[in-house]
Amino acid sequence: MKIALFGYGKMGQMLEKIGLSRGHQIVAKIDAGTSEIAYSDFDVAIDFSTPDAAFKNITDCFKHGVPVISGTTGWLSKIDEAKTICKENKSAFIYASNFSLGVNIFFELNKNLAQMMANLEQYKVSLEEIHHTEKLDAPSGTAITLAEGIIENSLYSGWKLEEEVENHIAITSKRIGKVPGTHTINYESSVDAIEIKHTAHNREGFALGAIIAAEWIQSKEGIFSMKDVLNLT
Numbered sequence: 001m002k003i004a005l006f007g008y009g010k011m012g013q014m015l016e017k018i019g020l021s022r023g024h025q026i027v028a029k030i031d032a033g034t035s036e037i038a039y040s041d042f043d044v045a046i047d048f049s050t051p052d053a054a055f056k057n058i059t060d061c062f063k064h065g066v067p068v069i070s071g072t073t074g075w076l077s078k079i080d081e082a083k084t085i086c087k088e089n090k091s092a093f094i095y096a097s098n099f100s101l102g103v104n105i106f107f108e109l110n111k112n113l114a115q116m117m118a119n120l121e122q123y124k125v126s127l128e129e130i131h132h133t134e135k136l137d138a139p140s141g142t143a144i145t146l147a148e149g150i151i152e153n154s155l156y157s158g159w160k161l162e163e164e165v166e167n168h169i170a171i172t173s174k175r176i177g178k179v180p181g182t183h184t185i186n187y188e189s190s191v192d193a194i195e196i197k198h199t200a201h202n203r204e205g206f207a208l209g210a211i212i213a214a215e216w217i218q219s220k221e222g223i224f225s226m227k228d229v230l231n232l233t
């Protein structure tokens with residue numbers, strides 16, 4: 001498979017390593033300032049760039065008929081517009097706030113736990129995410145997906161960053177050293193606490209999931225998710 005990497009930072013370099021190890025070719029490394037892009041040279045684009053760059057990178061690919069795997073976070077206000085452009089151009093798209101297998105299982109565990117806790121008013125939920133100090137967005141995309149998973153399965157109506165608001169899930173974002181990504185959900189009562197936590201030890205799991213998604217999307221048309229790729233029911 002001929003892969004174009006949009007964003008050649010920490011994730012772009014890890015995607016190159018994992019892609020090559022699975023027998024793929026990296027035919028383009030597009031970063032800030034790249035002017036010439038030969039869209040006809042690649043089978044799939046993988047975008048791990050920046051919140052400001054993602055929308056244009058992704059929709060330009062759709063306009064050239066190139067399927068896109070998108071891992072960039074912090075640009076979700078424009079994702080519906082991107083999906084419309086994908087459909088108009090009969091292209092294919094997967095966005096995931098987190099491509100790791102472990103986190104995608106954690107997403108399902110989180111929803112199941114939220115369902116079980118939904119009627120237990122004595123427990124108050126909160127969410128904490130910790131990432132490295134270079135991260136541009138807060139809360140993390142993964143934390144937003146986790147909060148949405150709880151909201152869909154409970155009486156909480158929204159989430160707030162660093163703020164306590166009635167009926168809202170409080171999210172705390174910490175930026176510490178080189179932490180690749182740690183997410184904790186805590187249900188606290190006066191007598192006990194239930195906590196579930198995912199800790200990424202490095203970036204390999206994110207990159208492997210994105211490459212597997214790129215392999216899966218070949219010859220497909222439409223909007224898909226990691227649940228489709230991983231066949232999680």
Ligand SMILES: NC(=O)c1ccc[n+]([C@@H]2O[C@H](COP(=O)([O-])OP(=O)(O)OC[C@H]3O[C@@H](n4cnc5c(N)ncnc54)[C@H](O)[C@@H]3O)[C@@H](O)[C@H]2O)c1
Nearest residue numbers: 007008009010011031032049053071072073097098099206
């Ligand atoms: N979904 C996931 O599994 C997952 C995992 C890790 C990181 N991320 C997200 O991926 C993104 C990148 O993370 P990172 O750690 O590699 O960041 P990074 O800062 O190391 O790399 C981003 C790169 O994008 C480049 N860039 C800037 N403008 C660009 C443009 N117009 N076109 C192409 N590239 C451009 C930057 O120069 C930089 O090299 C972030 O949004 C992060 O939150 C998602």
Ligand SMILES: O=C(O)C1=N[C@H](C(=O)O)CCC1
Nearest residue numbers: 073097098135140141142181
């Ligand atoms: O390093 C990052 O930046 C990460 N971003 C994603 C997020 O915002 O959830 C996934 C984890 C790593």
